[in-house]
Amino acid sequence: MTIGNVTDLPDPRVGFFTDTSVCIGCKACEVACKEWNGVPATDVLDFTGMSMDNTGTLGANTWRHVAFIEQRVPSGDTRWLMSSDVCKHCTHAACLDVCPTGSLFRTEYGTVVVQEDICNGCGYCIPACPYGVIDQRKEDGRAWKCTMCYDRLGDGMEPACAKACPTDSIQFGPLDELHERADRRLADLRDAGVEEARLYGRDPDDGVGGDGAFFLLLDQPEVYGLPPDPVVTTRDLPSMWRHAGMAALGLVGGTLASFLLGRKGAAR
Template sequence: MTEGADRGGNALYGPQPDVSGAAGYPDAPPRVGFFTDTSVCIGCKACEVACKEWNAIPEDGLELTGMSYDNTRGLGADTWRHVAFVEQSGPSGGPEVTGDVDVFAAASRLGTAAEPAGPVPLVSPDGRTELRWLMSSDVCKHCTHAGCLDVCPTGSLFRTEFGTVVVQQDICNGCGYCVPACPYGVIGRREGDGRVWKCTLCYDRLGVGLEPACAKSCPTDSIQFGPLDELRERARERVARLHAAGVTDARLYGESPEDGVGGAGAFFLLLDEPEVYGLPPDPQVTTRDLPAMWRHAAAAAVTLAALVLGSCARRKR
């Protein structure tokens, strides 16, 4: 843990106990965020539609990409929610089933607390290789330590009282520094506009006590919204239930305050490695190395000054 985090102030990396307080909100409400349980995502894209409708986001193409049933490719200025469709061959992620299968009994178990309702293993009694879907609704992570916010020269990006990160388009000058600073590749510049846009976690809705549009529209509660501490506890319980049911590949991604961004405000339950979903396995905030960089720069400056002084002294002789 960094020194800033120990005393409750702002920190460049590591756990940050009071994100909103460090941003200047002494009486802020509890930090909120998203928990996305991919095991119950059905790929309906209701979250994408609701996000676009509420935030008046332009359409970003209605043609299939040729990469599964996906017409949005990934997150960007015109896609603040993206539902990934990952095709996999062969059953995995749960107990192997062979022999005769009662499909009605199997269907009746879907959606219970013990088993996932989404990308369950496909049963193939005769040994054929089958296909399963992994579906996940991706979104801006609203990081504890947000590289995009740290590098913004105009103050266009700011931390809200809810602990989320929002872009003020009327202040953005389109410099684009924030784009490579995001370890998740979330933020992007809008074509023909030049300014950057991304998920606001429906800041306008939070201000009047409403949940974000994507979570409100999700028919399976794959996207869950609430106080971040409660969501983390709920997520850990969900993973334990899945492990008990034999889904041993279930794991959490982005929930730990000890990770490279100090914990994400939007984290996920995954059924495979993060790379399978297009997520970086070990994201790191770009400001993590700033203290070391300044120390190296200072050491280089002192060394250079010593060389100059030594050269001058030799010339006088």
């Protein structure tokens, strides 16, 4: 069994690099995403009193979400951390493993897309995602998430969110090039004394094989609402099936042996 359909990743694979150190929280990415993809208005759009963030989280009607985190620093001053979150288009994508209809598929660009006309609304992909990205719409029960503007890529265009970002916080391109760019940016920040800077989703040896959408963060992942050590939730499926198969064979063997012994005893 191939976990996450990673045997056919293209070269070059494309993706997002989001540099949160230059995000200004303008939400242009959220608006551009909704306009291009026809994403409905967010279910709840309120001032929470806890943050300037009025969309809250990723969901079926929010494919880009700009988080606002207010922090008190040791000097007593306040700083804002802002980050535009999105589907990670994982290398090992559990959502692909559990989809029974083939609605979720790996594109020729290495991205992960939901075909809404094939989705049957089973919802298996929702708990399978280690990032909590995928969601169902109340109106029809189908699953929805970022497609990395699959239709735009086919016409040689960059995704709407990256096109709209005024500070280049969201960068799109071949993933290998983005990795090199991110490594240089991290080194520059560290040289400038920003020791807390780190890359998230960049490591191909992490629990999801690295992300197609990765981030430069200025604090721990948990501060941004990201899991610190994401793991593909279907990682243990092959061994589980093997153990289940062995148990089934043992059960069949035991039943057959009991049957034969019973017949032998009856013959006596």
